[in-house]
Amino acid sequence: MTAMLNVKDLRAYYGQVQALHGLNFALNEGSLTTLLGANGAGKTTTLRAICNMVRSTGAIEFEGAPLSGRSTENIVRLGIAHVPQGRGTFTTMTVEENLQLGAISRKDKAGVVADIERMYNHFPVLKQRYAQQAGTLSGGEQQMLAVARALMLRPRLMLLDEPSFGLAPLIVRDLFKILGKINREEKVTILVVEQNAQLALELADQAYVIETGRIVMSGKANEIANNEDVRKSYLGY
Amino acid sequence: MELFTNQILAGIATGAIYACMALAVVMIYQAIDHLNFAQGEMAMFSTFVSWQLMQWGAPYWGAFVITLVFSFFGGIAIERLLFKPLAKAPILTNVAGFIALFAIINSVAGLIWDFTIKQYPTPFGSSPFLGSQLISTHQAGMIGVTVLLLVGLYFFFQFTRIGLAMRAAASVPESARLVGINTSWMIALGWGMAAAIGSIAGMLIAPVVFLEPNMMGGVLIYGFAAAVLGGLTSPLGAVIGGFLVGIFENLAGTYIPGVGNELKLPIALALIITVLVVKPAGLFGRPIVKRV
Numbered sequence: 305m306t307a308m309l310n311v312k313d314l315r316a317y318y319g320q321v322q323a324l325h326g327l328n329f330a331l332n333e334g335s336l337t338t339l340l341g342a343n344g345a346g347k348t349t350t351l352r353a354i355c356n357m358v359r360s361t362g363a364i365e366f367e368g369a370p371l372s373g374r375s376t377e378n379i380v381r382l383g384i385a386h387v388p389q390g391r392g393t394f395t396t397m398t399v400e401e402n403l404q405l406g407a408i409s410r411k412d413k414a415g416v417v418a419d420i421e422r423m424y425n426h427f428p429v430l431k432q433r434y435a436q437q438a439g440t441l442s443g444g445e446q447q448m449l450a451v452a453r454a455l456m457l458r459p460r461l462m463l464l465d466e467p468s469f470g471l472a473p474l475i476v477r478d479l480f481k482i483l484g485k486i487n488r489e490e491k492v493t494i495l496v497v498e499q500n501a502q503l504a505l506e507l508a509d510q511a512y513v514i515e516t517g518r519i520v521m522s523g524k525a526n527e528i529a530n531n532e533d534v535r536k537s538y539l540g541y
Numbered sequence: 542m543e544l545f546t547n548q549i550l551a552g553i554a555t556g557a558i559y560a561c562m563a564l565a566v567v568m569i570y571q572a573i574d575h576l577n578f579a580q581g582e583m584a585m586f587s588t589f590v591s592w593q594l595m596q597w598g599a600p601y602w603g604a605f606v607i608t609l610v611f612s613f614f615g616g617i618a619i620e621r622l623l624f625k626p627l628a629k630a631p632i633l634t635n636v637a638g639f640i641a642l643f644a645i646i647n648s649v650a651g652l653i654w655d656f657t658i659k660q661y662p663t664p665f666g667s668s669p670f671l672g673s674q675l676i677s678t679h680q681a682g683m684i685g686v687t688v689l690l691l692v693g694l695y696f697f698f699q700f701t702r703i704g705l706a707m708r709a710a711a712s713v714p715e716s717a718r719l720v721g722i723n724t725s726w727m728i729a730l731g732w733g734m735a736a737a738i739g740s741i742a743g744m745l746i747a748p749v750v751f752l753e754p755n756m757m758g759g760v761l762i763y764g765f766a767a768a769v770l771g772g773l774t775s776p777l778g779a780v781i782g783g784f785l786v787g788i789f790e791n792l793a794g795t796y797i798p799g800v801g802n803e804l805k806l807p808i809a810l811a812l813i814i815t816v817l818v819v820k821p822a823g824l825f826g827r828p829i830v831k832r833v
Binding site: 355357375376377378380381385386388392393394395396397401404405406408409453457 | 702705706708709712713715716717718719720721722723724827
């Protein structure tokens with residue numbers, strides 16, 4: 305199986321400060337991969353570099369095509385949906401407008417209408433609140449909305465930046481269940497960045513561990529979960 | 542009583558122009574967080590273009606439409622050439638850019654068309670509207686065109702894809718890019734529309750204030766007052782602010798002794814300062830909270 309996303313020697317910079325020091329990793333089509341690491345390890349930067357939202361060097365290939373030199377909006381239009389840290393909700397717009405915006409690059413009107421209905425089935429709470437200003441939703445509801453908005457693109461690859469952040473444990477469980485379902489049923493390849501290592505490793509089939517801008521470990525999620533160093537550093541037992 | 546009604550209606554008519562200017566200012570403010578001090582000069586230049594077209598024999602509405610198109614692309618060109626490169630520059634650099642633009646457009650207009658005052662035609666005539674002495678047909682036309690414009694803009698922003706994309710790009714630019722919107726072009730489009738809206742205001746007010754390079758100075762100050770009163774973050778507020786300021790200006794001029802034409806500008810400035818002190822977000826704006 306060839307890799308859907310191939311990242312080679314990725315280095316990223318904020319001004320003079322180098323945040324990534326030569327990352328190499330690959331995502332297989334249909335996989336659900338998690339990228340683990342502590343605060344400041346470079347997880348968010350990795351996702352931002354994939355979407356060209358931070359200055360970077362190295363090679364990133366998506367389905368065989370290089371992403372370097374493409375603008376963020378053009379990368380998204382290739383089918384890479386990015387749920388940013390803090391969810392990126394269009395707070396002054398309604399829930400339904402947020403969903404329409406997710407599909408703004410699509411031309412198939414009927415498909416978009418059908419997909420909005422599909423999202424309401426995935427996330428019934430969004431249907432109840434469809435005409436409400438998105439900023440009035442709770443944190444968990446906004447995260448559901450962010451995932452739904454990303455799915456409206458009909459992405460081939462979905463990048464999620466700490467979806468569990470600030471959410472109650474029960475809501476995180478729900479959310480991760482939905483992500484697993486999306487991965488299996490809709491064949492969306494998923495890369496999820498997490499600090500909540502335990503849940504992320506339960507959900508994922510592949511895992512990478514990143515420390516100060518370098519990948520220090522990679523493998524199957526269950527193997528990583530049983531690794532002693534990871535257990536001590538990230539799982540706390 | 543008739544004087545009062547008359548002043549209210551006249552206020553609504555000039556208020557329509559202020560509403561257009563305020564709306565143009567707010568559209569650019571929403572897109573780039575800066576006040577366009579040159580909005581009035583852009584409108585003045587557009588009005589001269591329409592005048593020139595009519596001098597060359599174009600019919601009024603033909604010149605009107607050509608001027609709209611010219612202003613739209615002119616606005617886009619100004620954004621691409623001057624303000625796109627300044628996008629990440631500090632606020633004072635941008636202010637300097639706006640003042641430079643103001644001065645350049647003003648003197649170029651003076652150079653081409655000189656500073657003598659010119660008559661500008663009205664397509665509506667200036668007889669009493671429907672036989673009533675309260676309002677002239679031109680004033681009624683000003684209100685009518687503005688209302689049509691506002692309704693059109695409302696539908697554009699609420700019910701079209703591109704309108705939705707423009708709103709998204711203005712409210713959360715990063716998220717807009719992450720759903721595939723080219724935010725840079727949305728800003729340019731906002732400039733084009735603002736320039737076109739301003740040109741309508743210029744062409745409608747020119748028969749009243751007469752055509753000359755400084756014709757929009759006072760109008761823009763009132764436009765700013767309207768935008769501040771309604772709230773710089775609210776297009777609807779800017780429009781309502783425009784009508785309120787127009788009515789206020791006329792009533793103050795009529796009923797407060799000593800406030801004639803000479804004191805009209807200080808009144809607008811006093812209004813701006815009062816709103817900024819008492820209710821900085823304006824009547825309809827959201828208070829802007831920034832994390833530090």
